[in-house]
Amino acid sequence: MIDLALLERHGLTRDEYDRIVRTLGRAPNETELGIFSVMWSEHCSYKSSKVHLRRLPTRGPRVLQGPGENAGAVDIGDGLAAVFKIESHNHPSFIEPYQGAATGVGGIIRDIFTMGARPVALLNSLRFGPLDRPLTRRILEGVVAGIGGYGNSIGIPTIGGEVAFEPGYAGNPLVNVLCLGIARRDALVKGRAAGEGNPVYYVGAGTGRDGIHGATMASAEFDERSAEKRPAVQVGDPFMEKLLLEACLELMKTDALVGVQDMGAAGLTCSTSEMAARGGAGMEIDVALVPQRESGMTPYEIMLSESQERMLLVVKAGREAEVARIFEKWDLHAVKIGVVTGGGLLRVKDQGEDVAVAPTAALVDEAPVYERPMQEPAYLREVQALEPAMLTDARPPEAAFLALLETPAIASKRWIYRQYDHMVRTNTIVLAGMGAGVVRVKGTTRALAVSVDGNGRYGYLDPERGAMLAVAEAARNVACAGAVPIGATNCLNFGNPERPEIMWQFARAVDGITAACTALGIPITGGNVSLYNETDGRPIDPTPVLGVVGLIEHAERALGRVFRAAGSAIVLLGENFGELGGSEYLKTVQGLVRGRPPRLDLARARALQGLVAALAADGLIQSAHDCSDGGFAVALAECAFDSGGVGAVVDVAGASLEAPYDLAAATLFGESASRVIVSVDPAQLEATLACAAAAGVPARAIGETGGAHLIMAVDGVVAIDCALAEAERRWATGLDRFFAGRAA
Amino acid sequence: MKARVFVTLKPSVFDPQGRTVAEALHTLGYDAVEGVRQGKYFELDVRAGTPGEARALAAEVADKLLANPVIESYRIEVGEV
Amino acid sequence: MKARVFVTLKPSVFDPQGRTVAEALHTLGYDAVEGVRQGKYFELDVRAGTPGEARALAAEVADKLLANPVIESYRIEVGEV
Amino acid sequence: MRFAVVVFPGSNCDHDAYHAVKHVLGAEAAFVWHKDTDLAGADVVILPGGFSHGDYLRTGAIARFSPVMASVAAFAAAGGPVIGICNGFQILLEAGMLPGAMLRNRGLKFLCEHVHLRVERTDTPFTALCSEGQVLRLPIAHGDGNYYAAPAVLAALEAEGRVIFRYAGPDGRVSDAGNPNGSLNNIAGICNEARNVVGLMPHPERACEAALGSADGLVVFRSVVASLAGKGALRAVAREA
Numbered sequence A: 001m002i003d004l005a006l007l008e009r010h011g012l013t014r015d016e017y018d019r020i021v022r023t024l025g026r027a028p029n030e031t032e033l034g035i036f037s038v039m040w041s042e043h044c045s046y047k048s049s050k051v052h053l054r055r056l057p058t059r060g061p062r063v064l065q066g067p068g069e070n071a072g073a074v075d076i077g078d079g080l081a082a083v084f085k086i087e088s089h090n091h092p093s094f095i096e097p098y099q100g101a102a103t104g105v106g107g108i109i110r111d112i113f114t115m116g117a118r119p120v121a122l123l124n125s126l127r128f129g130p131l132d133r134p135l136t137r138r139i140l141e142g143v144v145a146g147i148g149g150y151g152n153s154i155g156i157p158t159i160g161g162e163v164a165f166e167p168g169y170a171g172n173p174l175v176n177v178l179c180l181g182i183a184r185r186d187a188l189v190k191g192r193a194a195g196e197g198n199p200v201y202y203v204g205a206g207t208g209r210d211g212i213h214g215a216t217m218a219s220a221e222f223d224e225r226s227a228e229k230r231p232a233v234q235v236g237d238p239f240m241e242k243l244l245l246e247a248c249l250e251l252m253k254t255d256a257l258v259g260v261q262d263m264g265a266a267g268l269t270c271s272t273s274e275m276a277a278r279g280g281a282g283m284e285i286d287v288a289l290v291p292q293r294e295s296g297m298t299p300y301e302i303m304l305s306e307s308q309e310r311m312l313l314v315v316k317a318g319r320e321a322e323v324a325r326i327f328e329k330w331d332l333h334a335v336k337i338g339v340v341t342g343g344g345l346l347r348v349k350d351q352g353e354d355v356a357v358a359p360t361a362a363l364v365d366e367a368p369v370y371e372r373p374m375q376e377p378a379y380l381r382e383v384q385a386l387e388p389a390m391l392t393d394a395r396p397p398e399a400a401f402l403a404l405l406e407t408p409a410i411a412s413k414r415w416i417y418r419q420y421d422h423m424v425r426t427n428t429i430v431l432a433g434m435g436a437g438v439v440r441v442k443g444t445t446r447a448l449a450v451s452v453d454g455n456g457r458y459g460y461l462d463p464e465r466g467a468m469l470a471v472a473e474a475a476r477n478v479a480c481a482g483a484v485p486i487g488a489t490n491c492l493n494f495g496n497p498e499r500p501e502i503m504w505q506f507a508r509a510v511d512g513i514t515a516a517c518t519a520l521g522i523p524i525t526g527g528n529v530s531l532y533n534e535t536d537g538r539p540i541d542p543t544p545v546l547g548v549v550g551l552i553e554h555a556e557r558a559l560g561r562v563f564r565a566a567g568s569a570i571v572l573l574g575e576n577f578g579e580l581g582g583s584e585y586l587k588t589v590q591g592l593v594r595g596r597p598p599r600l601d602l603a604r605a606r607a608l609q610g611l612v613a614a615l616a617a618d619g620l621i622q623s624a625h626d627c628s629d630g631g632f633a634v635a636l637a638e639c640a641f642d643s644g645g646v647g648a649v650v651d652v653a654g655a656s657l658e659a660p661y662d663l664a665a666a667t668l669f670g671e672s673a674s675r676v677i678v679s680v681d682p683a684q685l686e687a688t689l690a691c692a693a694a695a696g697v698p699a700r701a702i703g704e705t706g707g708a709h710l711i712m713a714v715d716g717v718v719a720i721d722c723a724l725a726e727a728e729r730r731w732a733t734g735l736d737r738f739f740a741g742r743a744a
Numbered sequence B, C: 001m002k003a004r005v006f007v008t009l010k011p012s013v014f015d016p017q018g019r020t021v022a023e024a025l026h027t028l029g030y031d032a033v034e035g036v037r038q039g040k041y042f043e044l045d046v047r048a049g050t051p052g053e054a055r056a057l058a059a060e061v062a063d064k065l066l067a068n069p070v071i072e073s074y075r076i077e078v079g080e081v
Numbered sequence D: 001m002r003f004a005v006v007v008f009p010g011s012n013c014d015h016d017a018y019h020a021v022k023h024v025l026g027a028e029a030a031f032v033w034h035k036d037t038d039l040a041g042a043d044v045v046i047l048p049g050g051f052s053h054g055d056y057l058r059t060g061a062i063a064r065f066s067p068v069m070a071s072v073a074a075f076a077a078a079g080g081p082v083i084g085i086c087n088g089f090q091i092l093l094e095a096g097m098l099p100g101a102m103l104r105n106r107g108l109k110f111l112c113e114h115v116h117l118r119v120e121r122t123d124t125p126f127t128a129l130c131s132e133g134q135v136l137r138l139p140i141a142h143g144d145g146n147y148y149a150a151p152a153v154l155a156a157l158e159a160e161g162r163v164i165f166r167y168a169g170p171d172g173r174v175s176d177a178g179n180p181n182g183s184l185n186n187i188a189g190i191c192n193e194a195r196n197v198v199g200l201m202p203h204p205e206r207a208c209e210a211a212l213g214s215a216d217g218l219v220v221f222r223s224v225v226a227s228l229a230g231k232g233a234l235r236a237v238a239r240e241a
Ligand SMILES: Nc1ncnc2c1ncn2[C@@H]1O[C@H](COP(=O)(O)OP(=O)(O)O)[C@@H](O)[C@H]1O
Pocket: A124, A125, A126, A158, A159, A160, A161, A162, A163, A409, A410, A413, A416, A417, A420, A432, A433, A434, A435, A436, A437, A453, A477, A626, A628, A629
């Protein structure tokens, strides 16, 4: 009996149920109800976000694969493609930090190698509550260990990432993971089923009851099973995935494969129906043939299980022996569970008896799409107002500077990235912590730079601008590595879309990404939406995270943030407006989350991004680092950290154009966008400045590297003069100090 | 006093380590080992007046630290081996 | 039949995990836990005629695979818990 | 000169070792699958890093039973040079081809970073071109690199000069501060009695090109080439094995 309570447990509305009945021309049985419920869930159908995502710019001359497949792909020359995507594993990481993060890594890696690409790098974007809470520390330790545990084991370097700490994430941490792979452009594999009669194979781990959508489970027949028996937590098995990865890539070198898709969310249901729908085909499988690691599983459970490390393959009929041989070599079983059929039906059998039949188009393409109501949140006006009188902490700039250096958001992330193998595969040419992650592409002269960025505080204060700034920052970071941005992926982390304020934030963020990506010429090739990030009615800050991939023509020209030698000229590119709104300074020093985030002139951002990449490509500059959290002062200090003791002496022009704030604070800690600090051999200074002028980017030589101090003057008045060693100690231990015990 | 805590994955939680060990044993010809589950084992030296007290203390630290209640359960034995 | 194998580091081998757990417990105020040693615990499902047979099989696989004699020793129990 | 790089299920530095010897060093290289018993006419065998069998149970514990290991042992017994890097070292320990065992790092965390090693002995095929006391900057990437051996074994290793690499500071001074994982006597690498089997936790194959942050590891591979070139006879023996 299907009643309202059952629908509710499946997360379906009455209207949606009626739609299912209309589609089928009859009432669904429970297995079918389960199948529809997961396919029409927010997670699989994007029903709240779809109308907005359509606005994103997805085209570009290099785009080989835009949104819609397992991952996006862009052309990087030499017949190769960069394949990449970002995904969230927020909720699972809160429930079980280690396994949640680990299986998140496993999932995104599968998305990449299903495209026929060898995964070559991982990045992560993390958000937690304040670190002084024991729960936050426990979650952080688990998440970092889980990311490392999976990535290190499977042998894909984690080359970069970002992490922030804000109260809004205390009950809902964010774990977003990006994976980058490289494929031959003519050998990209699609998640598509085609060719009537072609066999459908199941490979990888056995199916268990893990991950079956807890809330959608219970029904009259299932009641006797306790929740204990069906935990939502999945345990990652990186060893299994390593075998799967190698076996699949080996199979892809033959031409026996028609299509492949991993079993991620909604497992077998999603992979069968999506593959069939993409190929305009049907599919017939028998769940009795599915390898199971628990006894007595029902068809419902088998179809909805989200057990990890499983893949669905469609193979050309007649090539079965090759498949068997390759998977046997890797001690894996490839099991034929069905065939591709004509027509457009997904037909699920259990020992030959039909247990569910539904049109794949109805499951995939005809899922509901909502234009949910939107409304500007009432809080915005209030928090955007920032008056100089609100800044009550009169700490001198040097004290504020040191406080910023050791705040966890800014402090060195070494405690995190040293737990990640960031060198395996011997491609990492800008080591972790030194800027954007950069991996060379063996067999070519090229390298790829990747950065993930986002700022939830900016998103909270102005979702549209926050999203634009996230795009610009990620692009600037890869430009600072010497790369030209060629593609982007995005992970949109928001609260409950059924609330008009959240939907408004979401729509504005998409507008911001659209505007920025269009202006900067960076197509979006895919991404992920994570909604319902709320605990006890408190939504997270709107957090769009952008991953930008950039291309470096000559790998040896790749740059890091760090000064190379004493005696170099320091040049500030871009213009400082002394904008304090939303800054780390306001938060850490003044205890304020207020104002509007910095303005972003997209034309200037584009000019700067092009200039920095060109200066690097021409070998004119020695290092480049962008000004972001903590503003100019922190960025300059970061250029000196890890340099082996190369300090700096600079004098910058005062800037406090917005309001009469403390001039030194606004100049040094304001976070105006589109600024980059570069170091230059004095012999190249003139040429560098000339290039900047030609590109229309303001540029000023502001000082030089060297000495054992960081000395920063504003309009000739020294505001900060501190020993580099002391500043670096504060920065280097800012995270570690929260974790008891020895790190080594 | 000695308290011993055995921490195991809950029955329905997948145990990749146990599975891998079982497969290795099969490769080595030990087919009579049909299944393996791997867990953790802690020996605690506790200052306690009675076995009951030792058990209570062990249960408390197991709840708090030794076991992850989301995926694991535990069992306690008190006394010398 | 069930055979349970407990693998522990030999007393003379420093146990970094046990020490860390003990330190964490002291930080949490559990000073009555004076020492912790961490080991591994295996539950084997074995096909065996008698408990003695099961024990012999478990000992063989422990010697061969489950324990590393350079650093570890093991103990076996047979039968249901 | 031909290097065999053994591939276990879960090896993940196999391609790195292959790249280093083939594309940087310019030698021949071939992968050998762990189920094979033929070492493909190798002059040198590399057991690469990674997570063989997921490092489940214990690092290297399952891999040592791979069919290829009998051939590796025979090759070593005949004097052929064998190097185990990271997981490869752990496999050699589990296989009993080198003494001792690995415990978890004392900080219990996986660590990936550059460390400094002091070369203690140059009388192995893999350190022949080093100078004694030379400091190499190589990356580590492991969670179980805390070397342990029973007191008598440790004493013998030291007495016989079989400690080949020790963790040290940049100046070559051996101290606890330079010890990333708690290894006894700061041991980072050792050899067998015959000195032809070497195991080390740091990754020389990741440090063969300046672009990767250090080229200090190349000397390890160049050494074995030089020592084999100087020992035509050894090579013939090795071929027969
Ligand atoms: N979670 C993380 N994982 C890996 N690397 C990280 C992580 N967080 C930060 N990093 C690294 O630390 C460095 C500084 O990070 P961040 O302050 O976000 O840089 P930026 O300000 O240039 O965006 C970067 O090289 C980054 O890749």
